[in-house]
Amino acid sequence: MANNLNTRKAKQKTLTVLKFVFLFIYLVVVMFPFLWMLTTSFKPSSEINGPVDYIPNNPTMENYINMLVKGNFGKYMLNSLISSTFAAAVATFCGILAGYVISRFNFRMKTPVYLLFMITQMIPSFIMLAPLYQMLSKAGMTNSLGTLAILYANMTIPFSVVTMSGFYAGVSNSIEEAAWIDGCGYVRALFSVIVPLLLPGIAATAIFAFMNSWNELFMAVMFVDMDKFKTITVGLNSLILKYNIKWGEMAAGTVLALVPTMFLFGFAQKYMIEGLTAGSVKG
Amino acid sequence: MKSNKRLGQRRNIFIFCMLLPAILLPLIFTYYPLIKGGVMAFQNYTLMDIKNVSWCGFDNFANILSNEAGVDFGQIAKNTVIWVVVSLALQFTLGFALSLMLKKKFKGAGLYQGLIFFPYAVSGFLIGIMWRWMFNGSNGVINDLLMNLGLIETNVGWLAQKETALLSCMIANVWYGIPFFTIMITAALRGVAPELYEAADMDGASKIQQFFNVTVPSIKSVLLMTVLMRVIWIFNFPDLIYSMTSGGPANSSQIITSYMMTLVYSMDYGKASAVGLMVIAFLAIFTLVYMGATKYTSED
Numbered sequence: 001m002a003n004n005l006n007t008r009k010a011k012q013k014t015l016t017v018l019k020f021v022f023l024f025i026y027l028v029v030v031m032f033p034f035l036w037m038l039t040t041s042f043k044p045s046s047e048i049n050g051p052v053d054y055i056p057n058n059p060t061m062e063n064y065i066n067m068l069v070k071g072n073f074g075k076y077m078l079n080s081l082i083s084s085t086f087a088a089a090v091a092t093f094c095g096i097l098a099g100y101v102i103s104r105f106n107f108r109m110k111t112p113v114y115l116l117f118m119i120t121q122m123i124p125s126f127i128m129l130a131p132l133y134q135m136l137s138k139a140g141m142t143n144s145l146g147t148l149a150i151l152y153a154n155m156t157i158p159f160s161v162v163t164m165s166g167f168y169a170g171v172s173n174s175i176e177e178a179a180w181i182d183g184c185g186y187v188r189a190l191f192s193v194i195v196p197l198l199l200p201g202i203a204a205t206a207i208f209a210f211m212n213s214w215n216e217l218f219m220a221v222m223f224v225d226m227d228k229f230k231t232i233t234v235g236l237n238s239l240i241l242k243y244n245i246k247w248g249e250m251a252a253g254t255v256l257a258l259v260p261t262m263f264l265f266g267f268a269q270k271y272m273i274e275g276l277t278a279g280s281v282k283g
Numbered sequence: 284m285k286s287n288k289r290l291g292q293r294r295n296i297f298i299f300c301m302l303l304p305a306i307l308l309p310l311i312f313t314y315y316p317l318i319k320g321g322v323m324a325f326q327n328y329t330l331m332d333i334k335n336v337s338w339c340g341f342d343n344f345a346n347i348l349s350n351e352a353g354v355d356f357g358q359i360a361k362n363t364v365i366w367v368v369v370s371l372a373l374q375f376t377l378g379f380a381l382s383l384m385l386k387k388k389f390k391g392a393g394l395y396q397g398l399i400f401f402p403y404a405v406s407g408f409l410i411g412i413m414w415r416w417m418f419n420g421s422n423g424v425i426n427d428l429l430m431n432l433g434l435i436e437t438n439v440g441w442l443a444q445k446e447t448a449l450l451s452c453m454i455a456n457v458w459y460g461i462p463f464f465t466i467m468i469t470a471a472l473r474g475v476a477p478e479l480y481e482a483a484d485m486d487g488a489s490k491i492q493q494f495f496n497v498t499v500p501s502i503k504s505v506l507l508m509t510v511l512m513r514v515i516w517i518f519n520f521p522d523l524i525y526s527m528t529s530g531g532p533a534n535s536s537q538i539i540t541s542y543m544m545t546l547v548y549s550m551d552y553g554k555a556s557a558v559g560l561m562v563i564a565f566l567a568i569f570t571l572v573y574m575g576a577t578k579y580t581s582e583d
Contacts, residue, residue: 026399
């Protein structure tokens with residue numbers, strides 16, 4: 001009996017060790033592409049085109065300087081920042097309002113409204129690009145950061161609404177009912193009682209919308225062709241379309257595009273995951 | 284009675300005003316272009332010949348399906364099925380396996396999860412750039428690693444040859460998609476009541492029996508939902524292929540949505556819209572069949 005228990009314990013221990021070995025290998029696999037891009041970005045072109053070295057022999061900032069100064073990537077990053085910030089603000093505001101009534105009220109059009117948001121996530125965005133181009137060029141709205149901001153807000157609203165309604169579902173009804181009894185209107189009860197409770201979730205929703213806008217490429221390529229309105233993804237796109245790709249500069253540009261995402265994700269990761277899983281796990 | 288009615292009216296006005304901002308933009312910038320796109324599918328609409336747009340019935344569809352558009356549609360359909368099925372199967376299996384290992388929290392689990400979930404926050408376009416560089420035929424790190432391990436003898440042009448282009452894109456796609464499943468399934472696993480496992484232990488059920496009789500049934504709705512979401516998502520995900528191979532060489536890594544992109548970029552909006560409608564019809568039918576077959580409802 002005791003012997004049996006011992007072998008079982010030993011087996012358990014081996015399994016735990018194996019688990020951590022696997023987890024470590026997977027971590028290396030996940031991190032490697034990012035580290036490789038980072039390494040490449042510090043290599044001079046002579047080293048990039050030679051045999052593979054895992055650590056740069058003569059690390060240089062040349063690629064970054066080329067991208068930011070000659071490549072105008074500073075301007076592109078600023079354009080991405082402006083359009084994405086505006087889009088995130090609009091999408092989060094819409095999410096706070098619509099998510100609230102979807103999670104708290106019953107009304108006749110609830111299912112159609114919910115479907116309206118869900119369907120936008122299912123259709124290939126390319127079918128909209130051509131008609132949108134026609135619409136926007138007729139209205140003289142191409143080559144504008146404002147237009148990109150509106151399109152990005154449109155792109156991120158459905159997800160913000162669904163995520164926010166998931167966060168509301170985690171707060172007890174009794175809180176705002178007490179406020180209603182005290183004579184608060186619906187709007188005041190929402191903004192003075194519920195919203196302050198959900199600030200972390202709201203921040204996560206905003207960060208998610210920001211990152212999705214920051215990452216967007218195809219609309220920006222289609223609706224912006226003047227250099228001064230290009231976003232960072234458009235800048236990278238024009239580099240990768242070249243016949244002879246300069247991988248050092250390409251890597252530096254990719255790292256520049258990754259850095260804000262990395263900080264924001266690190267900051268809001270916990271709440272973003274909560275928002276992503278809240279609706280589905282409870283559902 | 285009267286005040287009740289007024290209260291109801293106030294409530295409805297409130298609901299409407301709250302929904303309006305969120306609905307307005309999608310109606311103008313998603314649904315209106317979507318309907319226009321649907322119309323374009325039945326017109327010979329190209330930007331090159333914008334003055335001569337006319338109705339052409341199902342010509343665009345016939346053109347594409349009969350390969351008159353210059354592309355082997357059968358091959359694209361086959362690539363799409365491979366792309367979706369293989370990517371999904373591996374993402375799901377590996378993501379699930381990882382979730383089982385993360386279920387029990389350990390020291391540093393928070394940091395570990397933060398690190399391995401990070402790819403989820405990066406765009407497919409950037410991921411594609413990174414993997415394109417790693418798969419590079421002459422200075423790529425993947426060739427170097429495989430040669431050091433003795434698995435290959437000379438450089439392989441992973442993205443430049445027909446046999447390996449789609450495979451390479453799928454490897455990148457699997458790597459990219461694991462975090463989504465891990466995030467969703469780990470959360471679901473942690474929500475399963477521990478009493479269920481204790482009861483199963485008392486009954487003498489082995490770990491494998493517990494997995495199939497307790498774990499899987501308890502998180503069935505999350506598994507079914509994530510798979511459906513992911514099928515739709517991978518189908519509509521040409522971003523990675525775009526930056527890795529642009530569908531080449533000779534359409535060997537072209538899937539239906541990346542083909543649609545090339546049609547948009549060549550300004551043939553009529554045909555692009557026709558492909559778009561086919562994708563929407565297929566996904567709608569798939570969703571209905573899937574929900575019927577799995578008896579999946581959102582209330583599950």
